Amino acid sequence: MDKEVCENVVTVSNTKKLRTENVVKGWEKLDTDILMRIFQNYFSIGELTSGLAHVCRGWRAVCCDPVLWYTLDLSHMKSIFIKTKKEPYVYVERRFDKYLTRILKLSMNLSKGNTRTLIFHFNLFLTDDMLVYTTKRCPNLRRLVLPAMNRMKDMGICNALSFCKNLESLTMPSILESHIVFSSIVNRKTFRELKVMGHIDLFFAQNVVQCLPNLKVLSLICNEINRDALLVILDKLESLEVLNISHSYLVVTQQHPEKKKIIVRELDQAIMEKASKLKRFVTCMEHKTCVMCQRTDKDEGIMRWYMYEEGLWLADEVSSLHL
Numbered sequence: 241m242d243k244e245v246c247e248n249v250v251t252v253s254n255t256k257k258l259r260t261e262n263v264v265k266g267w268e269k270l271d272t273d274i275l276m277r278i279f280q281n282y283f284s285i286g287e288l289t290s291g292l293a294h295v296c297r298g299w300r301a302v303c304c305d306p307v308l309w310y311t312l313d314l315s316h317m318k319s320i321f322i323k324t325k326k327e328p329y330v331y332v333e334r335r336f337d338k339y340l341t342r343i344l345k346l347s348m349n350l351s352k353g354n355t356r357t358l359i360f361h362f363n364l365f366l367t368d369d370m371l372v373y374t375t376k377r378c379p380n381l382r383r384l385v386l387p388a389m390n391r392m393k394d395m396g397i398c399n400a401l402s403f404c405k406n407l408e409s410l411t412m413p414s415i416l417e418s419h420i421v422f423s424s425i426v427n428r429k430t431f432r433e434l435k436v437m438g439h440i441d442l443f444f445a446q447n448v449v450q451c452l453p454n455l456k457v458l459s460l461i462c463n464e465i466n467r468d469a470l471l472v473i474l475d476k477l478e479s480l481e482v483l484n485i486s487h488s489y490l491v492v493t494q495q496h497p498e499k500k501k502i503i504v505r506e507l508d509q510a511i512m513e514k515a516s517k518l519k520r521f522v523t524c525m526e527h528k529t530c531v532m533c534q535r536t537d538k539d540e541g542i543m544r545w546y547m548y549e550e551g552l553w554l555a556d557e558v559s560s561l562h563l
Contacts, residue, residue, distance in 0.1 A: 272298075276305045285314065289346035300350075309351035312358050315385075315554065315563065317343075319365045328390040332365050344370060348377035356380055359563065360387040362413060362545050362553045368396025375400040383409040383433075385554075385563070389416075398424040409433035409457075411561065413553070414542070418444045422451035435459040435561050437553070439541055440488075445469035449476040459484040459561050462532065464541025467492050467504060467511075474514035483515065484522040484558050487532040489541070522557045 279292060279302060293303040320336040323329060347355075355378045360366065364387045371392060375381060381404045386397070394417040401407065401424040408430050415421055415436055425431050434448070434455055440463050448455065449472060456479055467490045473480070490504040505525050507515075515521040527533040536543060545553040554563035 272302050272305075275299070275302050276307060279303065280308055285312070285317070285347060286343060289343055289350060293346070293350055304350050304352060306352070306354040309347070309354045310356050312347060312351065312355045314343075314364060315359045315361050315551070318361050318363045321363070321365060328365075330365055330390050332391070337367075340364070340366075341370060344374050348374065351377075353377065353379050357383040359383075359385040362388055365391045367391050368393055368399070371396060371400040372403075375403045379403070379405070381407060383407075385411040386413065388413050394420040397421050401425055406430050409435075409561070411435040412437070413545070414438035415444070418447040419451070422447050426451040427453070429454060431455070433457040433459075433560060435461075435556065437462055437543060439463065440465040440469050442466055442469045442472065445472040448473065453477070454479050456480060457482045457558060457560060459556055459558055460488060461486045461556060462536045462541075462543045463488040464536075465490050470511060471514065474511065474518075481519045482522075482558055483518055483520075484556065484561075486522050486524040486557050487530065487536050489525060489527070489533075489536065491541075520558075 279288060283292060288303060288308070293300045317340075319330075319340070320333040321330045324331050358374065358378060358381055366387055368391075371386075375384070384401075384404065384407060386392075389397070389412075394415075398420050401410075401421070404425070405428075407425060407428065409432065410425070412421075412435070415438060431452060432455065434452065434457070436444075436459075440460055445466075445468075448458070455477055458473065458477070458480060461484055463485070465485060465488050470485070470490065473483070490507075491501045492504055494500045494502060505527060507523065507525070524530055524533060527537055535548065543553070551563075556562040
């Protein structure tokens with residue numbers, strides 16, 4: 241190889257080395273807004289909390305940017321579990337519980353109380369302690385999407401909600417003792433949206449009316465709804481503006497001679513007249529043609545979301561509740 245060619249090779253080699261050094265130095269001097277955008281769009285919560293925040297002081301400062309934590313979305317994180325025949329009907333691997341606890345603690349440390357929206361996956365089986373710890377560290381929480389309640393008790397949820405003084409929206413996969421849960425947000429002026437999936441009986445309706453009189457948006461999709469309960473909601477929730485009962489069916493309980501449930505698939509005139517005062521009344525009871533209505537029928541009014549498409553449980557015809 242002649243001298244001129246050797247000099248060119250050395251020059252190219254030095255140029256590549258120089259460019260590499262510039263790239264490395266560029267990360268140190270990169271604008272924090274750009275770095276924050278990269279973290280926000282290309283890294284998961286696990287990578288953010290367990291990896292990036294521990295690289296250097298500069299990166300940790302970026303990881304504490306409030307914009308990154310306005311929404312803490314754990315809707316893609318599912319527990320490692322097996323189903324059991326006894327309560328709570330799931331067994332969660334201990335290592336995963338430790339991992340989840342660590343993620344929650346690191347997230348709360350980095351968020352510094354700036355989280356406004358908190359979303360859990362349906363199959364992320366929290367304990368009462370996990371939920372209480374998280375909501376306690378989110379004093380500005382506006383929206384909460386809860387997971388399945390297998391390992392949580394109504395009283396635990398009540399304690400967790402007591403820390404959410406500014407809560408506006410709540411999504412619950414199911415609810416048993418509604419009077420206990422709603423007692424923690426009773427007459428709270430900021431609270432305006434509720435989504436519940438499960439059997440809706442008269443007791444539930446009475447508790448909603450008594451504890452949440454200022455409710456404006458109510459979604460009861462994919463449920464078995466007692467007809468009398470629906471009438472109470474329509475008649476007594478005077479502030480209600482939007483009601484979604486899509487893919488649900490109504491039941492009427494006969495008193496004599498047996499307390500037998502009769503399924504009703506059409507809305508009668510009394511219901512439609514009371515619903516006319518609403519700004520929006522969303523319905524779908526096409527059990528012959530609608531796949532979701534058929535699934536509600538098959539699951540007897542308590543949807544087995546784990547059997548269907550990933551993320552389906554987050555969908556809603558009401559845009560403010562759709563995720």
